Amino acid sequence: MQAETFKYDNRTVRDFTVATIFWGVIGLLVGVLVASQLVFPDWNVASWLTFGRLRALHTNGAIFAFVGNAIFAGVYYSLQRLLKTRMASDLLSRIHFWGWQLIIVSAVITLPLGLTSSKEYAELEWPIDIAIALVWVIFGVNMFWTILKRRERHLYVAIWFYIATFVTVAVLHIVNNLELPVGAFKSYSIFAGVQDALVQWWYGHNAVAFFLTTPVLGLMYYFVPKAANRPVYSYRLSIVHFWALIFIYIWAGPHHLLYTSLPAWAQSLGTVFSIMLIFPSWGGMINGLLTLRGAWDKVRDSAVLKFFVVAITAYGMSTLEGPLLSLKNLNAIAHYTDWIPAHVHIGTLGWNGFMIFGMIYWMMPKLYRTSLFSEKLANAHFWIGTLGILLWALPMYVSGFTQSLMWKEFNPDGTLVYGNFLETVTQLMPLYALRAIGGTLYVTGMLIMVVNIVRTVRSGSFQAEEEDSALPLEATEAGHKGEHWHRWIERKPVQLMVWATVAILIGGIIEIVPTIMVKSNIPTIESVKPYTALELEGRDLYIREGCNACHSQMVRPFRSEVARYGEYSKAGEFVYDHPFLWGSKRTGPDLHRVGGKYPHSWHYNHMIEPTSMSPGSIMPTYEWLATSALDTTSTKAKLRAMASLGVPYTQGYIDSAHFYMQQQANAIASELMEQMEDVEVSPNEEMVALIAYLQRLGTDIKAQPENNETALK
Amino acid sequence: MSAIYILISVSFLVAIAFLGAFIWSIKSGQYDDDYSPSVRMLKENPNNKSES
Numbered sequence: 125m126q127a128e129t130f131k132y133d134n135r136t137v138r139d140f141t142v143a144t145i146f147w148g149v150i151g152l153l154v155g156v157l158v159a160s161q162l163v164f165p166d167w168n169v170a171s172w173l174t175f176g177r178l179r180a181l182h183t184n185g186a187i188f189a190f191v192g193n194a195i196f197a198g199v200y201y202s203l204q205r206l207l208k209t210r211m212a213s214d215l216l217s218r219i220h221f222w223g224w225q226l227i228i229v230s231a232v233i234t235l236p237l238g239l240t241s242s243k244e245y246a247e248l249e250w251p252i253d254i255a256i257a258l259v260w261v262i263f264g265v266n267m268f269w270t271i272l273k274r275r276e277r278h279l280y281v282a283i284w285f286y287i288a289t290f291v292t293v294a295v296l297h298i299v300n301n302l303e304l305p306v307g308a309f310k311s312y313s314i315f316a317g318v319q320d321a322l323v324q325w326w327y328g329h330n331a332v333a334f335f336l337t338t339p340v341l342g343l344m345y346y347f348v349p350k351a352a353n354r355p356v357y358s359y360r361l362s363i364v365h366f367w368a369l370i371f372i373y374i375w376a377g378p379h380h381l382l383y384t385s386l387p388a389w390a391q392s393l394g395t396v397f398s399i400m401l402i403f404p405s406w407g408g409m410i411n412g413l414l415t416l417r418g419a420w421d422k423v424r425d426s427a428v429l430k431f432f433v434v435a436i437t438a439y440g441m442s443t444l445e446g447p448l449l450s451l452k453n454l455n456a457i458a459h460y461t462d463w464i465p466a467h468v469h470i471g472t473l474g475w476n477g478f479m480i481f482g483m484i485y486w487m488m489p490k491l492y493r494t495s496l497f498s499e500k501l502a503n504a505h506f507w508i509g510t511l512g513i514l515l516w517a518l519p520m521y522v523s524g525f526t527q528s529l530m531w532k533e534f535n536p537d538g539t540l541v542y543g544n545f546l547e548t549v550t551q552l553m554p555l556y557a558l559r560a561i562g563g564t565l566y567v568t569g570m571l572i573m574v575v576n577i578v579r580t581v582r583s584g585s586f587q588a589e590e591e592d593s594a595l596p597l598e599a600t601e602a603g604h605k606g607e608h609w610h611r612w613i614e615r616k617p618v619q620l621m622v623w624a625t626v627a628i629l630i631g632g633i634i635e636i637v638p639t640i641m642v643k644s645n646i647p648t649i650e651s652v653k654p655y656t657a658l659e660l661e662g663r664d665l666y667i668r669e670g671c672n673a674c675h676s677q678m679v680r681p682f683r684s685e686v687a688r689y690g691e692y693s694k695a696g697e698f699v700y701d702h703p704f705l706w707g708s709k710r711t712g713p714d715l716h717r718v719g720g721k722y723p724h725s726w727h728y729n730h731m732i733e734p735t736s737m738s739p740g741s742i743m744p745t746y747e748w749l750a751t752s753a754l755d756t757t758s759t760k761a762k763l764r765a766m767a768s769l770g771v772p773y774t775q776g777y778i779d780s781a782h783f784y785m786q787q788q789a790n791a792i793a794s795e796l797m798e799q800m801e802d803v804e805v806s807p808n809e810e811m812v813a814l815i816a817y818l819q820r821l822g823t824d825i826k827a828q829p830e831n832n833e834t835a836l837k
Numbered sequence: 838m839s840a841i842y843i844l845i846s847v848s849f850l851v852a853i854a855f856l857g858a859f860i861w862s863i864k865s866g867q868y869d870d871d872y873s874p875s876v877r878m879l880k881e882n883p884n885n886k887s888e889s
Contacts, residue, residue, distance in 0.1 A: 132882075206878060278867060278874050288855065295851055299843070319840030326844050346878070355875035362875075363868055370855055374848045390841060592882045 128275070128596050131589040132204045134491050136217040138586065140197035141484060141491075143221075145574060147193060147228060148480070151185025152567045158182050159560040161744070162711070163553060165734075168744030172236035175744055176670025180247040181235040186472060187245060187335060189228045194480040195339040196224070196263070199286050201487060202346040203270060206280045208594035212269030216262050223259035227252060238668035239309040242703055243324050245331050246300050250311045253301040260297065264290045275594040281362040285342030288370045292334040300327035306765045307758050310664075314769060317698025318385050321706055325380035333373040336471065337439075340479050341369075344412050344436065347483050351428045357414035365407030372400050379450030382459065383680040384706065385695035391452070398450035402443065409440030427502035431482030434510060438474025442467060460676055460710040462552070463524030466517045473513045473566060481505065481573060488577055494584030501576040509569035515562030519555040526551060527710075532684040540687055545713040550740045649696035652824040654771045655817070657759050657781040658788045662817030664762070665810055666705065669746065674711035677821070690717035690822070697825060700771045712743060719823035724792055725799035727815045749811040754789075756782065792816055 161167045161175045168174045204211055211217050230252050234240075240247040248256070267290060271283070300323055303311035313320050349356050356362055378386060378394030413436050416423065423429045445467050449458050458464060489496050496502060530548040533541040542548050655663060666672070679685050681692040693716050698704055722730075726737055731749055734741040759781050767773045777784070789807035792815055796805045805812070862868065 205882065278870070279862070280874055280878055284862075287858070291854065292851060295847060299847060315840055322840050323844060326848075349875065349879060353879060355872075355879060359875040360871040363871065367855075367859055371852055374851060377844075387841075590882065 125595055125598075127593045129591060129593040130208075130210050131591050133200070133211050133214060133217060133588075134586070134590055135588045136211065136214075136221055137197050137201045137487070138491050138588075139221050140193050140200060141488060143225060144190060144193040144197055144480065145484065145570075145577065147185060147189035148477075149567065149570055149574065151182060151190045152563070152570065154178055154182040154185055156560060156563045156567055159556070159563050162556045162742055163560055165742045165744060171746075171748050172238070174669065174746075176673045177236050177238055177240075179673045180240060180244075180670060181232065183245055184231050184235065184247060185228070187331070188231075191336060191340070191472075191476050191480065192224065194476075194483065195289075195335075195343070196220070197487070198343040198347065198483055199267070199339070202282055202343070203267065203286065205592075206276065206283060206346070207270060207274035208276045208592065209270060209273045212266055212273055216266040216269075220259060220263050220266060223255065223262065227255050227259060230255070234309065238670070240667060240670065241301075241303060241311060241313065242667045242670075242672055242705060243300065243313065243320075244328055244708060246297075246324070246327060249309045250301070250303055250305050251308065253297070253303075257294070257297060260290070260294055264294065275597050277597055280345070281356075281359065281366060282342040282345040284363075284366050285338045285345065288366075289334050289339040289342070292330060292338075292370070292374070296327045296330050296334065300324060304765050304769060306761045310758070310762075312762075312765055312769060313703035315702070315704075316769070316771075317701045317704050318695045320702065320704040321381055321384065321698075322378065322386060322390070324704070326374075326377035329377035329380055330374055332471070333376075336476055337373075338370070340476055341366075341408050343479060343483060344408070344432070347479075347486060348412055348415050348432050348436075351426070351432065351482065351486050352416055352419050352422060354415055354417075354419055357411050357417060361407055361411050365404045365411065368404035368407070369401075372397055372404060376401060376450070379455070380708070382450070382452050382455045383682070384678050385693055385698070395450050395452065398447045402447050405443035406440060409436055409443070412436040412439075425499075427499055427506050428482045428486045430503070430506045431478045431485070434506075435475050435478035435482065438470050438478065438513075442471040442475065445470070456680075456682065457528045458524060459680075460708070461524040461527045462520045462555075463528070464709065466520035466524060469516055469520070470513070473509075473516060477566070478509065481509070481570075484573070484577065489580055489584065491586060492581055492584030493587050494580060497576050497579035497583060501572055505569040505572045505576070508565050508572065512562050512564075512566030512569060515565060516559055517562070519558040519562070523552045523555040523559075526555075531688070532682075534684070534687075538687075540684065543688070545688070546738050546740055549711070549742060553742075648699055649694065649825060652697055652699065654700045654766070654773060655820065656788055657763060657777075657785040658813050658816045659820045660762060660766070660817075661754055661756065661759060661785070662813035662815070663705075665749070665814045666817060667703075671715075672705045672707040674707075674709065674743075675713065675715045676707035676710050677714065677716040678706040679714055679716050685714070689714045691825065693822075694825065697822070700766070702766065702769055702771070715818070715821055717822040719819050719821040720826075723799055724796050724815050724819065727818055728796055728800065728803075728805070728811060731811060731814070749814060750805075750809055752810050753806075753808045754810045754813050756785065759785065788816060789813070 157167070158175050158178050161178075171177075200211060200217070227248075231248055234249060234252065235247060239249050241249055246253075267286065271279070302314045304314055305311045313323075315323050345356060345362060375397040376394055378390045379398045380394075382391050382395070413433065416429065416433070423433055448454055449463075449467060458467075485496060485502050527548055530542045530551065535541050677693070679689045679692045686692055697716075728750070730737040730743075731746045733745055733747075734743040760778055763773050763778045763781055767778065786807065789812045792812050793805045793807035796812075796815075797803065
């Protein structure tokens with residue numbers, strides 16, 4: 125048989141790598157900015173530069189722009205070489221590359237404008253969600269088509285990780301972004317309250333699993349053996365841990381909702397699967413590290429291997445920590461505190477970042493047929509980056525323990541020692557400062573990499589088309605008459621995968637559509653009523669400003685929380701919350717029971733200048749809420765959308781929405797002016813709507829005390 | 838809690854799809870040789886036009 129000659133497409137790989145570096149620096153600089161804003165609240169200089177809005181830009185930038193582009197670069201490089209073929213379609217590769225960059229640009233524009241669905245790591249609004257789905261499918265078609273065209277029968281384990289990534293991320297993205305549009309850039313999640321929370325964290329957890337873990341493990345199985353020039357420690361272990369990992373990972377999501385209003389059996393399910401995850405995760409770590417058996421001397425000389433060793437170690441540490449955090453007793457301490465960002469950043473800065481840096485340092489010189497400009501600079505990057513991770517994470521661990529202990533500290537007489545939440549915030553300032561310095565060091569390391577890569581590129585010549593040759597794959601035996609009908613699909617594994625994916629998507633839609641139509645079966649509390657039109661608009665402002673980035677709305681059933689915030693939260697209180705706004709972090713206090721706690725004027729002054737009410741507060745100022753008029757053009761459309769999602773607004777209420785809204789706004793505005801004699805308040809300003817929402821929060825079960833007996837059940 | 842039934846069904850469907858892939862991969866002999874693929878992938882492309 126004649127060997128065939130073909131060319132690898134290196135241009136797409138190079139472009140994705142450049143995009144990785146570009147967006148990586150930007151995404152992490154935004155991270156440094158938001159970290160600094162917690163130390164210097166003055167740095168929240170404009171509405172579109174506030175912490176609440178930029179935090180989403182940082183997380184999306186780091187996950188989907190930095191790691192996303194790196195995954196694609198690594199996949200396009202390794203897939204072609206492992207399968208001995210060029211990517212199936214240059215056109216699809218181009219569309220994939222530019223489509224993904226356009227999505228990132230649209231995120232950079234919309235998130236600072238406050239256009240957000242509020243669901244973590246899925247904040248982008250519905251038109252962008254659709255674009256993501258399309259580009260993702262294009263990536264998948266290109267990948268499966270390439271697998272079909274392969275000249276190597278065996279699918280190397282890395283490819284299995286890529287396939288699992290594609291299939292699962294597609295499903296997660298679609299289910300979590302099922303939303304009803306009410307305008308070009310506004311939509312409501314079709315799920316409400318507890319259900320929405322469950323869907324969100326099923327997604328959120330698996331976004332970590334199938335976007336930040338499986339594809340990067342695939343990269344590990346390609347680039348670590350390549351860089352060490354050693355076969356992977358145990359190929360058999362890689363196969364076993366791959367299948368174990370993907371079968372277990374998808375069930376662990378509920379561990380993000382321990383002690384919330386989620387049913388206890390679902391919480392336990394999440395915990396059990398999380399603990400089981402230690403085994404396949406450590407299978408990967410052991411396999412990665414032991415690949416260097418007998419070659420540890422190379423680590424001393426190679427910055428690439430240094431990055432890989434720390435990355436895999438970070439992976440092992442955070443995949444032990446994660447399951448431990450999903451034990452209820454540990455979670456009771458860690459949840460809502462800085463422990464969680466510390467855990468996350470060991471994974472992202474350590475595992476994702478360092479895998480990516482190692483890959484870039486190894487791959488770019490090859491693409492440019494040269495050697496790395498400076499091994500010394502790469503080593504400097506490694507040490508500065510490692511120091512950066514330590515300075516980031518260690519203060520946050522201390523901060524997490526400090527917060528948690530202070531929140532739960534009681535006096536002998538049964539009152540809270542730190543009854544004022546602010547005391548537990550000001551205590552953390554030096555730690556937040558150290559964290560910002562750690563982040564700055566990490567970005568500094570990346571800038572050193574930029575210099576090194578630019579010099580490397582200049583010294584080499586780019587090889588866009590790289591020639592290789594391989595024997596063609598023997599054709600599988602042709603079908604014969606009378607064979608069983610499904611033989612044809614079994615002969616084509618890729619076809620099988622594609623159709624299986626289509627089948628599960630159809631199955632998913634069939635499952636979901638009836639549940640939207642059928643009335644929700646969440647236990648309802650009689651006194652819980654839908655938000656008024658004005659409160660609903662206020663809630664959308666809360667979403668726009670990203671208040672949920674720092675404030676939770678979920679009082680857990682602990683004595684310390686009930687003493688601080690009030691009655692613990694019940695599932696039935698959130699049935700009209702499209703989307704849910706439980707939050708995941710308490711940089712500020714929980715707000716679920718804030719309604720009626722303070723007079724209107726307190727909120728007004730607090731929003732204009734937080735330190736006037738809470739000296740030492742690190743909350744940004746929101747003075748534009750008092751100067752901009754509330755946009756009520758889509759109020760009726762919003763109410764109609766809510767009604768079609770099952771919120772019981774009557775037609776009569778929707779028709780007269782503006783009248784009721786004005787009535788409630790006038791009442792709040794005149795009360796505000798009574799309380800603050802020297803301030804002129806217009807009922808039409810945004811502030812009034814936000815205050816209406818805040819004063820409503822968590823008050824429904826207090827409204828009719830005689831119903832509390834049933835409400836508590 | 839209808840959402841949990843959706844999630845469990847979707848998760849099961851994903852798991853079944855992967856199970857199908859797993860069975861295929863074993864039956865089609867993907868894992869008959871569980872050593873040489875790890876060595877073969879190390880072979881660098883010599884960048885030469887002719888390869889014996």
